Amino acid sequence: MPSPPASSGTQREWPRRKRKNSSGKSLPGGRGRLTRLCGRFCSSSKGRPTSPGKSSGSTADTGCEEGPVEEIYLPLDEKKVLLPSISGKITVCRPKIPRTPDDPAEIISKALDTPLSGPPLTERLRGKKSLAIVIPDVTRESGAAHFLPLILSRAEEAGISPRAVTLFVALGIHRPLTEEEVDRITGGTSRTLRVVQHDPDRGLKDLGKTSRGTPVLINAELLKHDAIVLAGAASFHYFAGFGGGRKLLVPGLAGRETIYSTHRRIFDGTERSPLARPGVLSGNPVHEDMLEAASFVPVTFSLTTLLSPEKKVFHAVGGGLEDSHEEACRVYAEHFAVKLKKRYPFIIASAGGYPKDINFIQSHKALDHSFQALSPGGVLILAAWCRDGLGHDDFFPWFRFGTPERIAGELRKNYVVYGQTAFATLTKTLSCTVILVSSLPAETVEAMNIVPARNIEEALSIARERGAVTDEVLVIPEAGHVLPLVEGGEKDTRGAR
Structure with missing residues (x-):
């Protein structure tokens, strides 16, 4: 597999009633602890994530950097690629974590x-x-x-x-x-x-x-x-x-x-x-x-x-x-869920480099995270090298069904794990423009309704051709790690993901 190109720029608790499984083992009651611990960042009554609160013991906040940014590097496989200069307002979304020791x-x-x-x-x-x-x-x-x-x-x-x-x-x-x-x-x-x-x-x-x-x-x-x-x-x-x-x-x-x-x-x-x-x-x-x-x-x-x-x-x-x-x-x-005030029409994201982008199935998680912050019909560039290809033989054949609805229908009859990933991928790629910088064959990428690009420069050129609004750009250099949460945003209704 070729290397990525360098940028030309350089014990569980359950509901309170006691239950038993088929072997006769009693299941402990009470899911209250789970709800209390996770309620701030896990789910609201509507089932969408809510923003994480900061506990008194937290050592850092998460957030975004806005305004002029001199250099932004995107991890790609085991390299970092410099993002070319972009006109317009750039917001960089990344986690803020404590200083990490060399020896933990x-x-x-x-x-x-x-x-x-x-x-x-x-x-x-x-x-x-x-x-x-x-x-x-x-x-x-x-x-x-x-x-x-x-x-x-x-x-x-x-x-x-x-x-x-x-x-x-x-x-x-x-x-x-x-x-x-x-x-x-x-x-x-x-x-x-x-x-x-x-x-x-x-x-x-x-x-x-x-x-x-x-x-x-x-x-x-x-x-x-x-x-x-x-x-x-x-x-x-x-x-x-x-x-x-x-x-x-x-x-x-x-x-x-x-x-x-x-x-x-x-x-x-x-x-x-x-x-x-x-x-x-x-x-x-x-x-x-x-x-x-x-x-x-x-x-x-x-x-x-x-x-x-x-x-x-x-x-x-x-x-x-x-x-x-x-x-x-x-x-x-608390460290990796990042609050955003709005969605963006143009996002440039990296899966986070190896091993987050080891294959497409793993890289899809970064696509899913980035999609949370994308405006309907927007343009999303994802840098994910995929040195191991798609990730599993069971994944690609599902795209023959053509639509998420047909995939979902087949999954209900004959569930296969990576059919679910194909369903989630196609749901997103049919509702926006996704441009993938990877080592995957162009025809494979296109079959997933994704536009292939050989490098970041080509991806930016394609994005402009596809009508990307570059006045405001969200950049997520570690999208495999970061989960954007849009403040006051309604539940995403652009298809079941």
């Missing part, structure tokens, strides 16, 4: 030793003979190179030999990683451990069904371990609300049938659920089904990190599966 050992150690709830990790591991550590794959930066040695040192202190530790890569239905990729994301720590890359079609154990009827099929090898530690990062997810936490298990280490069933919850009855959207946990049927399915697994400890767009850890939360993830999501939203 102190931040991570605090999360491991003084968790949000329960005893420290070391105490939880005492008396255990084997340990499974679950990490995300190459598409999700998590800081594994920093936290793995710290988790392993506490395991040894608790009496668990490194030979009794297995590292599980939560692939879901993603492709297996190369040995080099595993080595890179773990900082070489994986060389001393047994590594298992999940297969969603083999080696599964049936644990029962969720209250929504989802079969819970989980990696059987994982369940052989005495202790299970989940370690990943918080992020926005365009229909599960947030990544991290329970997603390391479901879909990360779940069977294909489980993955499809939880993702299918996006269609609440015959319509797409308005609560299955980025930044929403409370009432989100996808999140709730994933969380309930993940609760079948006896998780010993869950660590959730927060990373800057530069992939540096600036915060971490440890504790139980549900509470630590919710708290991490709350903090993440």
